[in-house]
Amino acid sequence: MTDLLSKYDALTAERGTLHAAGIRDPFSIVMSEVRSPTQALIDGRETILVGTYNYMGMTFDPDVMRAGQDAIQRYGAGTTGSRVLNGTYQTHAECEAALRDFYAMAGAIVFSTGYQANLGVISALAVRGEYVILDADSHASIYDGCSMGTADTIRFRHNSPEDMIKRLGRLPAEAGKLVVLEGVYSMLGDIGRLKEMVPAAKEAGAMVLVDEAHAMGFYGPNGRGVYEEQGVADHVDFVVGTFSKSVGTVGGFCVSDHPKLDILRLVSRPYVFTASLPPAVVAMAATSIRKLMHAQGKRDRLWENTRALHGGLKHQGFNIATDTPESAIIAVIMPDQVTTARMWATLLELGIYVNMARPPATPAGMFLLRCSLCAEHTPDQIAAVLAAFENAAARVALPLGRKAEPVAQAA
Amino acid sequence: MPDRAAIHTRILEFIAPLNTAGVSVGEGTRFADDLMFDSLTVMDLVAGIEDEWNIVLPLNALPELETVGQLTDAVTKLASK
Numbered sequence: 253m254t255d256l257l258s259k260y261d262a263l264t265a266e267r268g269t270l271h272a273a274g275i276r277d278p279f280s281i282v283m284s285e286v287r288s289p290t291q292a293l294i295d296g297r298e299t300i301l302v303g304t305y306n307y308m309g310m311t312f313d314p315d316v317m318r319a320g321q322d323a324i325q326r327y328g329a330g331t332t333g334s335r336v337l338n339g340t341y342q343t344h345a346e347c348e349a350a351l352r353d354f355y356a357m358a359g360a361i362v363f364s365t366g367y368q369a370n371l372g373v374i375s376a377l378a379v380r381g382e383y384v385i386l387d388a389d390s391h392a393s394i395y396d397g398c399s400m401g402t403a404d405t406i407r408f409r410h411n412s413p414e415d416m417i418k419r420l421g422r423l424p425a426e427a428g429k430l431v432v433l434e435g436v437y438s439m440l441g442d443i444g445r446l447k448e449m450v451p452a453a454k455e456a457g458a459m460v461l462v463d464e465a466h467a468m469g470f471y472g473p474n475g476r477g478v479y480e481e482q483g484v485a486d487h488v489d490f491v492v493g494t495f496s497k498s499v500g501t502v503g504g505f506c507v508s509d510h511p512k513l514d515i516l517r518l519v520s521r522p523y524v525f526t527a528s529l530p531p532a533v534v535a536m537a538a539t540s541i542r543k544l545m546h547a548q549g550k551r552d553r554l555w556e557n558t559r560a561l562h563g564g565l566k567h568q569g570f571n572i573a574t575d576t577p578e579s580a581i582i583a584v585i586m587p588d589q590v591t592t593a594r595m596w597a598t599l600l601e602l603g604i605y606v607n608m609a610r611p612p613a614t615p616a617g618m619f620l621l622r623c624s625l626c627a628e629h630t631p632d633q634i635a636a637v638l639a640a641f642e643n644a645a646a647r648v649a650l651p652l653g654r655k656a657e658p659v660a661q662a663a
Numbered sequence: 664m665p666d667r668a669a670i671h672t673r674i675l676e677f678i679a680p681l682n683t684a685g686v687s688v689g690e691g692t693r694f695a696d697d698l699m700f701d702s703l704t705v706m707d708l709v710a711g712i713e714d715e716w717n718i719v720l721p722l723n724a725l726p727e728l729e730t731v732g733q734l735t736d737a738v739t740k741l742a743s744k
Contacts, residue, residue, distance in 0.1 A: 383721075388706070388710075398722065398723070399723070404719070404721035404723060404724075405721050405722040405723050406719065406721060406722070407706055407710070407722055409710065418714075419713075419719075422713075422717065422718070422719050423719065611701070611703070612701055612702060612703055615703075616703075617703070
């Protein structure tokens, strides 16, 4: 018998090395208690959360929680069924209505996760003989949507309109094409050049899908995303998003003005062949989405916090992936795996939780400590995070004030 | 008709800067098992090759192109269209 897990021995050994060096495994955190959107108990220690994508702090919103409690009372714990069979309750319909109102679009389809929304939409939209054209730094769910589908997948250089246009130009003019872009690219926290790329993609005869997972609630006049802020709403065919970030629960969706959008409910396998979200989850999402339509105060605080942390880390000499705070994600570029893991573990000991990201999830072989801000972080918490970063860097002897070179890899 | 030998030589030039392990590269050299390229490296390599010959090599076709020889054959075929 071939041991099917032995193909992962190199990775198993790598984890073992970190463990032997006394470094806590960054990928096995358990939060024993969660106090608020910004605080939890980890390893028995009060910890400030700076890596949860809980941008608007809706997880503990009293109205949102009450909507969930009411839905449990009225509809029970779960639907035990697919959206197309017994899994669509009044709560699901109301959640899709909230999305239509939030985005001012005619159609909305809720999937069970954001990952499944990308899988389900991309794999169903473009099929054999057609093309999906995606950014090199696309999220795994976009790549996986392409793998699941049967269309040819073409990848262009990250955020490069020129490279995208060149590659689109090589494709047969008459073939169906779907260009997939993101509002915020989550690994480095940079924003998409949608203003240039969306019209260029349309010009080349493609339909355009924009994933606004990391932008909902705080870009554009209505918080719809980077596509709204950059003024290309009229050119975008499909917007995909998630409930697991700004909305504060779990789920995914696609909104569109396309009159034929609803047919995806029958042909999208990740929509059809899975159970729908529990009624409490969609009831909470609907309430949260409607509150996010009027959340100017939270938006302002989120940007203030982001500027404060970005500016502070930059001042301390950390190497940040974006020169200015483009999104609520601040990615600190680290030199190598061991320093990254030590720094991450030291921050945790100091009561700060951030994300550690490593290849292949990261572009160009980079090791990152990724922070994501919340509207509910207090100035004191931001100050504590900054102090901990400086302290941790000193403890792990991370040189500051100069560019830490990412590990050399393919250009 | 493009010259397969010339394409092979040019592909070796694309591989050289990525070949950090200094593996000796020939027709049968495998990208993953011999050169130890990860998927990102392979995708970047392919982007350069697409531009060189103005061809389209979709990501979904890459699993079939395990060796330098197979990639050379695919590029030769596409470049002759």
